[in-house]
Amino acid sequence: xxxxxxxxxxxxxxxxxxxxxxxxxxxxxxxxxxxxxxxxxxxxxxxxxxxxxxxxxxxxxxxxxxxxxxxxxxxxxxxxxxxxxxxxxxxxxxxxxxxxxxxxxxxxxxxxxxxxxxxxxxxxxxxxxxxxxxxxxxxxxxxxxxxxxxxxxxxxxxxxxxxxxxxxxxxxxxxxxxxxxxxxxxxxxxxxxxxxxxxxxxxxxxxxxxxxxxxxxxxxxxxxxxxxxxxxxxxxxxxxxxxxxxxxxxxxxxxxxxxxxxxxxxxxxxxxxxxxxxxxxxxxxxxxxxxxxxxxxxxxxxxxxxxxxxxxxxxxxxxxxxxxxxxxxxxxxxxxxxxxxxxxxxxxxxxxxxxxxxxxxxxxxxxxxxxxxxxxxxxxxxxxxxxxxxxxxxxxxxxxxxxxxxxxxxxxxxxxxxxxxxxxxxxxxxxxxxxxxxxxxxxxxxxxxxxxxxxxxxxxxxxxxxxxxxxxxxxxxxxxxxxxxxxxxxxxxx
Numbered sequence: 001x002x003x004x005x006x007x008x009x010x011x012x013x014x015x016x017x018x019x020x021x022x023x024x025x026x027x028x029x030x031x032x033x034x035x036x037x038x039x040x041x042x043x044x045x046x047x048x049x050x051x052x053x054x055x056x057x058x059x060x061x062x063x064x065x066x067x068x069x070x071x072x073x074x075x076x077x078x079x080x081x082x083x084x085x086x087x088x089x090x091x092x093x094x095x096x097x098x099x100x101x102x103x104x105x106x107x108x109x110x111x112x113x114x115x116x117x118x119x120x121x122x123x124x125x126x127x128x129x130x131x132x133x134x135x136x137x138x139x140x141x142x143x144x145x146x147x148x149x150x151x152x153x154x155x156x157x158x159x160x161x162x163x164x165x166x167x168x169x170x171x172x173x174x175x176x177x178x179x180x181x182x183x184x185x186x187x188x189x190x191x192x193x194x195x196x197x198x199x200x201x202x203x204x205x206x207x208x209x210x211x212x213x214x215x216x217x218x219x220x221x222x223x224x225x226x227x228x229x230x231x232x233x234x235x236x237x238x239x240x241x242x243x244x245x246x247x248x249x250x251x252x253x254x255x256x257x258x259x260x261x262x263x264x265x266x267x268x269x270x271x272x273x274x275x276x277x278x279x280x281x282x283x284x285x286x287x288x289x290x291x292x293x294x295x296x297x298x299x300x301x302x303x304x305x306x307x308x309x310x311x312x313x314x315x316x317x318x319x320x321x322x323x324x325x326x327x328x329x330x331x332x333x334x335x336x337x338x339x340x341x342x343x344x345x346x347x348x349x350x351x352x353x354x355x356x357x358x359x360x361x362x363x364x365x366x367x368x369x370x371x372x373x374x375x376x377x378x379x380x381x382x383x384x385x386x387x388x389x390x391x392x393x394x395x396x397x398x399x400x401x402x403x404x405x406x407x408x409x410x411x412x413x414x415x416x417x418x419x420x421x422x423x424x425x426x427x428x429x430x431x432x433x434x435x436x437x438x439x440x441x442x443x444x445x446x447x448x449x450x451x452x453x454x455x456x457x458x459x460x461x462x463x464x465x466x467x468x469x470x471x472x473x474x475x476x477x478x479x480x481x482x483x484x485x486x487x488x489x490x491x492x493x494x
Contacts, residue, residue, distance in 0.1 A: 031093055031094055031095065031112065031114070034092070034093040034094030034096075034097070035094045035095055035096045035097075037094075037179075038094055038096040038097050038100075040179055041075065041097065041179070042076065042097075042100070044178075044179040045075065045076070048213070048214075050213075050214060050215040050220070051210070051213040051214065052078075052079070054209065054210055054213075054224060055079070055130060055159070055209070055210075055239070056078075056079055056082045057493065058207075058209055058241075058493065059079065059082070059083060059128060059157065060082060060083060061448070061493050062157055062243065062448075062450065063083050063085075063126045063128070063157065064423060064426070064427055064449065065083070065084040065085070066084070066085070066086045066426075067085060067086060067087075067125035067126055068085060068086060068087035068088075068089075068122075068124045068125045068126070069083055069085040069087070069088050069089070069124060069125065069126045069127075069128060070089050070090075070091070070118075070120070070122075070124040070126070070127045070128070070149055071083075071088070071089070071090040071091070071128045071130070072091055072115055072118070072127065072128065072129045072130075072132055072146070073091075073092060073093075073115070073129065073130050073131065073132030074090025074091060074092050074101060074110065075092060075097060075101070076097055076100045076101045076104060077090055077100075077101035077104055077105040077108055077110060078104075079128075079130065080105070080108055080128075081104075081105050081108060083128075085108075087124075088105075088107075088108040088109065089108070089109045089110070089111070089120070089122070089124070090108060090109070090110045090111075091110070091111045091112070091113040091115075091118060092110070092112065092113075093112070093113075093114060093115075093132075093135065094112065095112040098110045098111065098112045114136070114137075115129070115132055115133060115135065115136045115142045115145065115146075116136050116137055116138050116141045116142050116145060117141070117145055118145040118146065118148065118149055120148075120149055122149065123149055123150060123151045123154065124149055124150070124154060125151075125153075125154055125155070126154065126155050126156075126157060127146055127149055127150060127154060127155070127156045127157070128157045129146065129156070129157070129158045129159065130159045131159050131160060131161060131239070133158065133160060133185075133187065134160065134161070134184035134185045134186065134187060135184050135185075136185070139185065139187070139191075139195055140195060140198060140199070143195045143196065143198070143199040143201070144199050146199075147199050147200065147201065147246060150245075150246050151246070151250075152245070152246050152247075152248045152249060152250045152364060153245070153250050153367070153417075154245060154246065155204070155243055155244070155245055155450050156201060156242075156243070156244045156245065157241065157242075157243055158192065158241065158242045158243075158244065159209075159239050159240070159241050160187055160192065160239070160240055160242075161186070161238060161239065161240075162235075162236070162237060162238055162239070162240055163186050163187075163188055164235075164236060165238050166186055189206075189240060192242055196242070196244050200246055200247045200248070201244040201245065201246055201247070202244060202245060202246075202247050202452065203242055203243070203244045204243045204244060204245060204404065204450050204451075204452045205242075205243045205402075205403040205404055205447075205450060206240065206241065206242055206243075206403065207240075207241040207243075207403060208228055208229070208234040208235070208237035208239070208240055208241070209224075209228065209237055209238070209239040209240075209241055210224050210228065210237055210238045210239050211223040211224055211227060211228045211233075211236065211237055211238065212224060213238055225492050225493070226492055229491055229492065243450045245367075245450075245452060247364065248364045249362060249363055249364035250364065250417070251338075251362075253282075253359075253362035253363060254282075254283075255282075255283065256282050256283075256338045256339055256362045257282050257283055257284050257285065257286075257336070257337040257338050257339070258281050258282045258285050258286075258337045258338065258339040258340075258341055258358055259285075259286045259287075259288060259331075259332075259335035259336060259337030259339070259340055259341065259418075260278060260281075260285065260286070260287045260288065260341045260343050260354065261288045261290065261328060261331030261332060261335060261340065261341065261342055261343070262274055262287065262288065262289050262290070262331075262342075262343050262344075262345050263290045263292065263319075263324050263327035263328055263331065263342075263344070263345060264289055264290065264291055264292065264294070264298055264302070264345035265291070265292035265293065265294050265298065265327075265345075266294045266295060266296045266298060267294070267296075267298050267345040267346065268294070268296045268297050268298045268301045270345050270346060270347050271289065271298065271301045271302055271305050271345070272301070272305050272308075273347060273351075274287075274343065274345060274347060274351060275287060275305055275309055275312065275314065277347070277350070277351040277352060278343065278351040278354060279351070279352065279354065279355050281354065281355055281358040282337075282339070282358065282362070284313060285313065285337070286313040286314075286315060286335070286336060286337060287312065287313065287314050287315070288314075288315045288316075288317065288331045288334060288335060289302045289306075289314070289315070289316050289317065289345075290317045290319050290327040290328070290330050290331040291316065291317065291318055291319060292319045292322070292323075292324075292327055293318075293319065293322075299316075299318065302316045303316055315334065317330055317331065317334060324412075325439075325441060328342055328442075332418070332421055335418065337418065338417065338418055338419075339358065339361055339362065339415060339416070339417060339418065340415065340416055340417070340418050340421055341354060341357060341358070341413075341414075341415045342412055342413060342414050342415070343412075343413065344412035344413065347461070348460055348461050349371055349373070349411065349412065349413045349458045349460065349461075350458065350459055350461060353371075353413075353456070353458050353459070354413075356456050357369045357371070357413065357415040357456055358415065360415075360454060360456060361415055361416070361417065365454055366451075366452045366453060366454025367416065367417065367420060367446075367451040367452045367453075368414070368415070368416045368420070368442075368443075368446040368451040368452065368453045368454070369414070369415040369416070369453075369454050369455075369456060370406065370408070370409075370411060370413075370414055370443070370453055370454070370455045370456075371408065371411035371412070371413035371414070371455070371456055371457075371458045372407045372408035372411055372455040372456065372457050372458065373408050373411050373457075373458055373460035374392070374395070374407050374408045375407070375457035376457055376458070376459050376460065394409045394410065394483065395407050395408060395409060397483055398443065398483070398486075400491070401447075401483070401486050401487055401490050401491050402443065402444075402447040402453070402490065403447070404447065404452075404453045405453075405455075406443070406453065406455065407455055408455065409439060409440070409443060410439055411439075411458070412439070413458060414439070414442055416442070416446065416451070420446070420449060420451055421442075423445075423449055424441075424442065424445030424446065424449065427445065427448060427449070428441075428445065430448065430489065431444055431445070431485075431486075431489060440482050440483075440486065444486055444489075444490065447490060448490065
């Protein structure tokens with residue numbers, strides 16, 4: 001949709017006349033109407049290159065390259081092409097603009113369809129609806145139509161205009177600064193929430209985009225990259241964005257195999273208890289110890305336990321690199337399960353709680369299950385006071401950055417689908433190799449993929465063997481640096 005253009009641009013009166021004539025000649029929002037205004041749409045799109053460029057930039061952050069994408073309201077295909085999909089399909093109301101799209105991007109597929117009736121059998125990884133939902137004749141049918149092209153792990157990215165902007169957009173039309181459009185439904189946020197809920201979508205995240213829809217050197221960047229994300233100010237943004245997914249499990253829970261990865265360094269006394277106390281979850285559960293060059297005989301104990309419990313699928317890896325984050329990656333790479341689970345070898349998070357995480361992910365309650373130690377009361381020696389304060393501060397900051405609530409960002413117990421982990425690995429170049437612990441690496445990767453994050457409270461216990469390997473101040477400073485790094489890469493997108 002065109003927003004604002006230059007009032008002195010050539011052809012303005014002609015384009016406005018065409019638009020008004022089309023509204024008088026054809027039913028509102030009909031395919032005939034959109035065909036009649038094709039030339040105007042093309043011209044106004046060029047005039048509003050800055051605005052549409054901002055949307056494309058945001059979508060390039062949200063939608064990974066190399067996935068299947070359906071673009072609803074694709075116009076001439078530029079937005080879809082910019083996402084570099086492995087499989088890209090675009091639909092738009094008008095046949096003429098679809099013909100333009102097919103000529104410009106022959107490797108992509110385009111169809112003339114109404115949003116109320118997307119009669120495609122195919123299902124997509126991402127479905128993008130960019131300010132076109134308001135043209136649906138029947139909103140509930142439109143959302144039901146969108147649901148048909150989604151799998152349980154698909155993501156719906158839905159843009160809509162903020163109602164507060166309605167008088168300003170109408171004024172811009174009267175002043176000749178914006179294309180004269182036929183009327184559309186002006187949908188409030190609560191209406192979107194209700195319609196998504198009625199059609200069994202669950203909301204993952206909500207974002208706000210663009211305070212100034214035209215280019216003013218320095219000013220537009222300041223407002224659209226930074227100020228738009230401030231509390232209260234964000235409610236004034238032109239575009240509101242919902243990211244949602246269909247409810248339900250990805251696959252039959254009874255057939256999901258899990259891998260429990262246990263990074264261990266100087267944890268000899270916890271190896272056998274970890275095996276004995278971890279309940280069986282799913283068919284053929286495997287336990288993977290990743291031993292990190294211990295000095296207390298942990299590696300030998302891992303081999304002894306592996307031999308002593310041959311009835312269990314136990315694997316022992318000697319870590320090639322250093323640090324917990326590296327150990328988790330090596331364990332995940334070797335894992336054969338559908339679901340990947342991290343269990344800290346200090347057993348401060350009880351292994352007996354692991355089935356709660358497994359059940360939550362296989363039943364579709366979330367796509368990234370994070371433990372939280374900050375709900376139940378703790379044993380006196382479980383967490384030091386400064387650590388508690390730091391955890392609460394990181395919770396506040398990371399909730400703001402990721403757009404999903406997190407109470408305990410540093411709990412070691414994390415569970416996700418292996419296919420999602422592989423997507424995090426594929427997109428890791430966006431963040432780089434910056435996290436020696438692995439917690440932020442996984443959380444940031446999950447947030448960028450718009451995985452639904454769910455937290456499960458755990459009873460946090462004091463150690464019974466060994467000592468902590470975390471330096472409060474040195475590692476705390478590193479975590480602060482990583483947080484500011486994430487702010488630049490996730491919230492204030494470059």
